[in-house]
Amino acid sequence: xxxxxxxxxxxxxxxxxxxxxxxxxxxPRYEESTAEFEFVERLLPPSRVxxxxxxxxxxxxxxxxxxxxxxxxxxxxxRRSRLHNLPVxxxxxxxxxxxxxxxxxxxxWALERDLRAFLGSLGVGEVQAQVNEVTGTLRLRxxxxxxxRQWLLQRGF
Numbered sequence: 001x002x003x004x005x006x007x008x009x010x011x012x013x014x015x016x017x018x019x020x021x022x023x024x025x026x027x028p029r030y031e032e033s034t035a036e037f038e039f040v041e042r043l044l045p046p047s048r049v050x051x052x053x054x055x056x057x058x059x060x061x062x063x064x065x066x067x068x069x070x071x072x073x074x075x076x077x078x079r080r081s082r083l084h085n086l087p088v089x090x091x092x093x094x095x096x097x098x099x100x101x102x103x104x105x106x107x108x109w110a111l112e113r114d115l116r117a118f119l120g121s122l123g124v125g126e127v128q129a130q131v132n133e134v135t136g137t138l139r140l141r142x143x144x145x146x147x148x149r150q151w152l153l154q155r156g157f
Contacts, residue, residue: 049082065153072156076106086152090145099144104136112138118151119144 052066059065064085071077078101081087087102104111112131115138119127128141140148 049084052084068153068156070156074106074110074155076104076108076111078111078152078157079103079105080157086149086157088145088148088152090143096141097143099140099142099148101138101140101148102136104138108133108136108138115140115148115151119147122147 052064066084067080078087081103089100089102091098091100101111101115108131112129116127116129119140127144130139132138
């Protein structure tokens with residue numbers, strides 16, 4: 001117990017001594033060096049994904065194709081992902097196969113009508129679809145990934 005009290009007295013004495021020290025007036029003096037920043041810059045992650053390099057022919061071996069020219073003049077627009085891919089995703093929910101089309105801007109109902117007309121031209125019956133205006137997502141019942149991707153590329157997205 002006595003050792004603890006002695007320790008407390010020493011710590012209090014240190015605290016008083018630290019308060020008595022005065023710091024120099026004004027901002028600290030330093031010199032900024034930019035010569036070494038190039039070594040730090042290499043370690044920083046890129047701020048955005050660079051544009052893909054040009055290829056001799058499309059689609060590339062991975063199946064990727066760039067958008068064809070300027071965006072089409074339609075009431076809706078489908079933005080590509082940050083890695084320049086079309087936002088068409090396949091999945092399952094409660095045993096049902098689903099195709100999700102995301103990143104839709106503009107008139108999502110016009111896109112749904114056009115997509116239903118396209119799938120109808122393939123000889124498919126009425127395809128069930130779910131439109132979510134808040135998230136800009138269109139879900140179709142069935143796996144229609146390759147067909148929807150090809151349709152989007154033909155439309156210029």
